[in-house]
Amino acid sequence: MREMGINPYPHKFEVTHQIYQIREKYERDPEGEEVVIRAKVKRVSNYEGRKLLRLTDESGLEILAITDRGDIKPNETYTFKGKLVRHEGKLTLMDADITEEPPETTIAEIKRTYDFDPKHEEVSVAGRLVAWRPMGKAIFGHIQDLLGKLQIYIRKDIVGEEKFKFIKEFIDLGDIVGVKGKLFRTNTGELTVEVEDLQLLSKCLHPLPEKWHGIKDVEVRYRQRYLDLIANPQARQIFLMRSRLLAEIRRFMVDNEFFEVETPILQPIASGANARPFVTHHNYLDMDLYLRIAPELYLKRLIVGGYPKVFEIGKNFRNEGVDTTHNPEFTMMEFYAAYWDYKDLMKFTERLFQHLIDTVLEGKSEVTFEGHRINLKPPFRVVRYFDLLKEKTGKDKDFFLRAPIEELRKFATELGVKKTETLTRAKLIDKIFEKVGEPELIQPTFVIDFPKILSPLAKEHREDPDLVERFELIIGQMEIGNAYTELNDPKEQYQRFLEQLKEKQAGDDEAMEMDTDFIRALEYGLPPTGGEGIGIDRLAMLFAGVNSIREVILFPAMRPEGKGEE
Numbered sequence: 001m002r003e004m005g006i007n008p009y010p011h012k013f014e015v016t017h018q019i020y021q022i023r024e025k026y027e028r029d030p031e032g033e034e035v036v037i038r039a040k041v042k043r044v045s046n047y048e049g050r051k052l053l054r055l056t057d058e059s060g061l062e063i064l065a066i067t068d069r070g071d072i073k074p075n076e077t078y079t080f081k082g083k084l085v086r087h088e089g090k091l092t093l094m095d096a097d098i099t100e101e102p103p104e105t106t107i108a109e110i111k112r113t114y115d116f117d118p119k120h121e122e123v124s125v126a127g128r129l130v131a132w133r134p135m136g137k138a139i140f141g142h143i144q145d146l147l148g149k150l151q152i153y154i155r156k157d158i159v160g161e162e163k164f165k166f167i168k169e170f171i172d173l174g175d176i177v178g179v180k181g182k183l184f185r186t187n188t189g190e191l192t193v194e195v196e197d198l199q200l201l202s203k204c205l206h207p208l209p210e211k212w213h214g215i216k217d218v219e220v221r222y223r224q225r226y227l228d229l230i231a232n233p234q235a236r237q238i239f240l241m242r243s244r245l246l247a248e249i250r251r252f253m254v255d256n257e258f259f260e261v262e263t264p265i266l267q268p269i270a271s272g273a274n275a276r277p278f279v280t281h282h283n284y285l286d287m288d289l290y291l292r293i294a295p296e297l298y299l300k301r302l303i304v305g306g307y308p309k310v311f312e313i314g315k316n317f318r319n320e321g322v323d324t325t326h327n328p329e330f331t332m333m334e335f336y337a338a339y340w341d342y343k344d345l346m347k348f349t350e351r352l353f354q355h356l357i358d359t360v361l362e363g364k365s366e367v368t369f370e371g372h373r374i375n376l377k378p379p380f381r382v383v384r385y386f387d388l389l390k391e392k393t394g395k396d397k398d399f400f401l402r403a404p405i406e407e408l409r410k411f412a413t414e415l416g417v418k419k420t421e422t423l424t425r426a427k428l429i430d431k432i433f434e435k436v437g438e439p440e441l442i443q444p445t446f447v448i449d450f451p452k453i454l455s456p457l458a459k460e461h462r463e464d465p466d467l468v469e470r471f472e473l474i475i476g477q478m479e480i481g482n483a484y485t486e487l488n489d490p491k492e493q494y495q496r497f498l499e500q501l502k503e504k505q506a507g508d509d510e511a512m513e514m515d516t517d518f519i520r521a522l523e524y525g526l527p528p529t530g531g532e533g534i535g536i537d538r539l540a541m542l543f544a545g546v547n548s549i550r551e552v553i554l555f556p557a558m559r560p561e562g563k564g565e566e
Helices: 019-026 107-114 161-170 218-223 225-231 233-255 296-304 342-359 385-393 397-402 405-414 425-436 490-505 516-523 536-544
Strands: 033-047 050-056 062-067 077-087 090-098 122-135 138-145 148-155 176-185 191-202 279-282 287-291 309-317 329-338 366-369 372-375 381-384 445-448 470-475 478-485 529-535
Touching: 019 122, 019 138, 019 148, 019 191, 033 062, 033 107, 062 077, 062 107, 077 107, 090 107, 122 148, 122 191, 161 191, 218 225, 225 233, 233 309, 233 329, 233 342, 233 536, 296 309, 296 329, 296 516, 296 529, 329 342, 329 536, 342 445, 342 470, 342 478, 342 529, 366 536, 381 385, 385 397, 385 425, 385 445, 397 425, 405 425, 478 536, 490 516, 529 536
Parallel strands: 062 090, 148 191, 381 445
Antiparallel strands: 033 050, 033 077, 050 062, 077 090, 122 138, 122 176, 138 148, 176 191, 279 287, 309 329, 329 529, 366 372, 445 470, 470 478, 478 529
């Protein structure tokens, strides 16, 4: 191509429309409307274990139907009932079945309602070539961008002999092309560009994966996410949903008078959560720094400084193992409101979920996760931490907090907790709760009133000095949110930090460090405050109905290529 004077990687192409804009302008979504029509079967073909029918009526217009029936014959006329959807850009009667009911409408009427005539509008669009069907003096193909797919139709007598020859010889599946031409509809009603000119915009030097049947190998999908996004429509939908989820959370927070702020990712002290940090070194300052494990202590400094409500959506980093719900780099939202307590936070969290149901889930309150139908509609169940433990183990609060440590270790071992001899009392209680408490928490549940020894930054419970005013929101056996009435007494906070140092000396490498500047900030006065963190990745898993955090992180942590995955 270069020898022919053709640049396979040009600088620019004028685009008049994104593909979704064309579809929004000329197509309406029937949204599963149930219809009954009388139609002739023009063709029957196999489609993913089902039958794909091409239907026509007296007007000559066509729609598709997908059915499980194997007794339908071409050139016969039937009355069909099914749900009208748009499948791969075409009006389709989904789950079609033969019925004795009288017809309610016609294909022509359906077309008038949902497929609008583009009247040969001139367009200039670009995308990746994902289908290519040469047919003598014509070629059909499809181009795709992130939000849609559009058919193109190339005729030798329109583009000219020289251009047509170039297209046949040099344009391949996977290439990114720009096309200019007129919009029309085929007999089946598919929106199509009749191409007047085609320009190669970027040459694809590798074949598309698996002949365009999608990528099944998760190693390839996660490591080469660009291929996953090209080949798998479901992956595109998950990440579009995630973008909308973030946008709606941000909108809700701003509408409720929270100020969005940014706090340091490189921090001199790893605190604000129980986790092992990543360590780095700043050459100019000649000091070790930590990638933040949480923004909490900085956000509370802002409340001290006079902000009434703050939130931050950003990355946290914890040097921990990788599994279906953990990635060392993950996204959290943390927010703090002066003069609130944990009960206010529970009400606010329920309001946030209702907003996300109304917007991201478009009013549908149920999701399917790990085989369970989960109803996200508030109000959520509330259960006390030690009440749930007693129900599951028969042991009361005093046993967990005051029994000899060896007795607690023996009990934990019987429940299947590993390496109990290395665990502190706080860790033992936490691991026991994970074993016996969390597995039953499928529907949204606020677990409230945690033991103080598990919560170094939470305020002591106003009715029980062994507890703090804290809750975790657990859905589908996953911790989605963690919140508490904030500890604002500097002397008590100092003692809690000292207790954390003792935990670290006893072998808990996730215990918090002392932050003396945070103590100093509290000495200037932190008003009564409620604070909460919500895991965005796990929330996206829940909304997408996927069981691995890697499905909702564009570029998850991976071992070096060639070393294999555990």
